[in-house]
Amino acid sequence: MSMIVVKDLAKSFGTNHAVAGVSFQVAEGEAYGLLGPNGAGKSTTINLVLGLLGMDGGTVTVGGQDLSRNSAAVKRMVGFVPQEIALYPSLSARENLVFWGRMYGLGGERLHQSIARALETVGLADRAKERIETYSGGMKRRINIAAALLHEPKLLIMDEPTVGIDPQSRNHILETVKGLNARGMTIIYTSHYMEEVEFLCTRVGIIDHGKIIAEGTLDELRRIIGHRSRIRLRLSSNGHRVLERLRAIKEVEKVEEAAGEIVITTANPAGVLPAVTAECTENARIQSVALEEPNLEAVFLHLTGRALRD
Amino acid sequence: MKALIIGGKDLKVFSRDRTGLMMNIIMPLLLILVLGSALSNMVSDKAPSIGRFDVGVVDESGAGGSAAVVSSFREVLSQPSLKDLLNPFTMSRDEAESAMRAGKLAGAVVFPKDYAAKIMSGQPASLEVLFDPGASYLKTTILKAVAQGYNDTVLAVQFAMQEAQAQVQAQTQAQAQAQAVPAPEQQLAAEMARRAAELGQQISAKLQAMSPRIREETAKSSGVVNATQYYAITMTVMFLGFAGMTGLQSIIQEKDQRTMGRILAAPGSRLEFVAGKFLGVLFIAASQFIVLMVGTHFIYRVDWGSNWTGLFLLAAAYAITMSGLATLVSATTSNVKAAVTVWMLVIQVITALGGGMVPISQLPKSMTRIASVLPNYWATMGFFDLVSGETLAHLMPTILGLFAIGALSLAAGAWRLARDQERRG
Structure with missing residues (x-):
């Protein structure tokens, strides 16, 4: 059964079509990734799904309830972790959680139990009395998540929740989200970090210029580019001189130049690498060589000709 | 209910802000003392002799x-x-x-x-x-x-x-x-x-x-025209105007920190959010008014009269006016620093025009004529009337006028805020 069904969602700001007919659905208990570069339309899609923006077209149904007809019921089912740390710095973590819990109608013993559970989930029960302004960036992010868990939502929507934090905190957050999903919570996770989406999500929608350009499980998406690997080369100078020679090498399928790098797509990286290095060293000095197995970054590059973090 | 929770939260956030407390509570008490002592010769505290x-x-x-x-x-x-x-x-x-x-x-x-x-x-x-x-x-x-x-x-x-x-x-x-x-x-x-x-x-x-x-x-x-009493009233009116600025800052911060988006993502309406912010300013202004009233009474022996209902209604009406105007200003600007600077300047200018710095009777006629259409002048005159024993019924037109300005500017601000949120996403 689908927890959320988004159909033909559209939103324009003047002449900018930020979301142009986005459709996807997420099954109960599934972790769905919305992957795309900055400005692709991820946050606008999320804001439309949350009812923070009025949609120009389309429908959003959560748990069988239509957002435009019964937004209160939809909002009660959804927990939202915004990209920014949407907390009050001069209040303690507990005071923040009390406030956010009350925003969802919680009170009394139920509120206190929910706060204890949420703090336990994000591992900050022992720091609950401290003010948010004294927390590190990672700890703030964790309380930011805890605030969305208080009313035990069926669907948790996370909009780039790991932006600007240290790797340790990032790992903690990813493990937390994984744990929530394992306990049956449906997750929508937007990010431009493909590793996060690969780690957390079972299905992924790739969004660009306000449209879903590909969707499926990780395997289905990787199959779009076949089992091709990519060799990334960085040369000291004049890389474009060797592009034609590289294209002539047997089993090299595609040669592109992007962001100062030469990217070679091939199904047999080990076989072509000696010939590639030989061609390159004739014309320039090789500064670095990297081999990439098929991943979502490659899929995005294949579909759009651009890198996710361009 | 949601509005009350938001208003209560704003009061708590205000109570944690040392700079804000200094600015809104300690500063007016000091100013009342300084102005009351320095300008006492301009405001007689003896029985008046006004002639025919x-x-x-x-x-x-x-x-x-x-x-x-x-x-x-x-x-x-x-x-x-x-x-x-x-x-x-x-x-x-x-x-x-x-x-x-x-x-x-x-x-x-x-x-x-x-x-x-x-x-x-x-x-x-x-x-x-x-x-x-x-x-x-x-x-x-x-x-x-x-x-x-x-x-x-x-x-x-x-x-x-x-x-x-x-x-x-x-x-x-x-x-x-x-x-x-x-x-x-x-x-x-x-x-x-x-x-x-x-x-x-x-x-x-x-x-x-x-x-x-x-x-x-x-x-x-004649008791009104006591220097400390005079400045207790004019400074209270000025700092209630600054409470409006606290509301202005708070709304802009909610927008910038995206806590506003998070509140709106919870069940409830935009109206509840605006009402909550409005209540927050009201709670802050009421607390400030009580502290200033009690503080000036006990520290400087200022007599605020006995019409407490009138005093609180007038203070609330003025705070509503200023918070409504603050909501409107905050909704029409994207630059928090510019908005706050303009607001502080406006409050000081209208305070000076309304006799907050130099007594009204000493000001040029042209200035007092301008001041007479400003809400702070109405509030100041209203407090003078109440302290000198006027009835609440006499003050009702002033109070209702202030409420009306507050409500209209609040409605305009709420509309603009909603439109801005819709555009910004």
Whole structure:
């Protein structure tokens, strides 16, 4: 059964079509990734799904309830972790959680139990009395998540929740989200970090210029580019001189130049690498060589000709 | 309910802000002390000596009966107890306004077009009082008290006349039924004449009684013009304006920190959010008002009078006006620093215009004329009135006017905020 069904969602700001007919659905208990570069339309899609923006077209149904007809019921089912740390710095973590819990109608013993559970989930029960302004960036992010868990939502929507934090905190957050999903919570996770989406999500929608350009499980998406690997080369100078020679090498399928790098797509990286290095060293000095197995970054590059973090 | 939670949260956030507390609580107490001590020579705390001053009497009705009414009013003013205070001149409205603009007239009492007709037909009627905003507060207080006292007396007499007439008619009809003969018109006329004579005596007594009452009010109002008391009121009004700025900052911060988006993602409406922010400013302003009132009372012995309901209603109305205006400003700007700077500047300028820095009586007429259309001037005058013993009913037009400005600007701000959120996403 689908927890959320988004159909033909559209939103324009003047002449900018930020979301142009986005459709996807997420099954109960599934972790769905919305992957795309900055400005692709991820946050606008999320804001439309949350009812923070009025949609120009389309429908959003959560748990069988239509957002435009019964937004209160939809909002009660959804927990939202915004990209920014949407907390009050001069209040303690507990005071923040009390406030956010009350925003969802919680009170009394139920509120206190929910706060204890949420703090336990994000591992900050022992720091609950401290003010948010004294927390590190990672700890703030964790309380930011805890605030969305208080009313035990069926669907948790996370909009780039790991932006600007240290790797340790990032790992903690990813493990937390994984744990929530394992306990049956449906997750929508937007990010431009493909590793996060690969780690957390079972299905992924790739969004660009306000449209879903590909969707499926990780395997289905990787199959779009076949089992091709990519060799990334960085040369000291004049890389474009060797592009034609590289294209002539047997089993090299595609040669592109992007962001100062030469990217070679091939199904047999080990076989072509000696010939590639030989061609390159004739014309320039090789500064670095990297081999990439098929991943979502490659899929995005294949579909759009651009890198996710361009 | 959600609005109350948001308002309560804002009060808690405010209480944690040391700079804000310093700015909104400690600073006004210090300013009251400094200004009250430094400028005490400009605001006398002794019983006032204002001498005789000119007042206009404007009769706009010019119809039957009005001459008698206006004449009775002039008689009141010519009584010995008022004669050494008021010097009445009959004039047109234009002449009165022109004289006030020139600073030659403190004020004028206007008998509206239908005043005499209403009195004669038993309908409620009221006098209009024009006054120069730059004139001494004491003079305008006296003039308003005289006009109000006269109007009250006329209305009381009018009511008594109606009652008497009804009683006489009822008695006459009863007699006529018992005797099965029509009531003689002469009998009715005689009874009316007797009652009229009695009421005439009552009018005279009431008019005589008015003078001591005005004297008493004058004496009471002299207590207002105590330097510390004066600045306690003007500084409280200024800092209630700054409470509006706290609300402005708070709304902009909610937008910037995206806590506003998070609140709106929870069940509830945008209206509840705006109402919550509005309540927050109100809670902050109320706390600030209580602390300043209690603080100035105990530290500087300032007498705030006994009309607590009026004081709190007026403070709330003014805080609502300023928070409504703050909501509007915050909704129309994307630059928090610029908005706050402009707001602080505006508050200080209107405070200066409204007599917050230098007493109103010392300001040029042009400035006080500008000030008279500003909400802080209304609030300051309202507090003066309440402290000098005015009733809540007298202040209701001011309070309702402030509420209306607050509500309108709040509605405009809420609409703009919603539109901005929709555009920004």
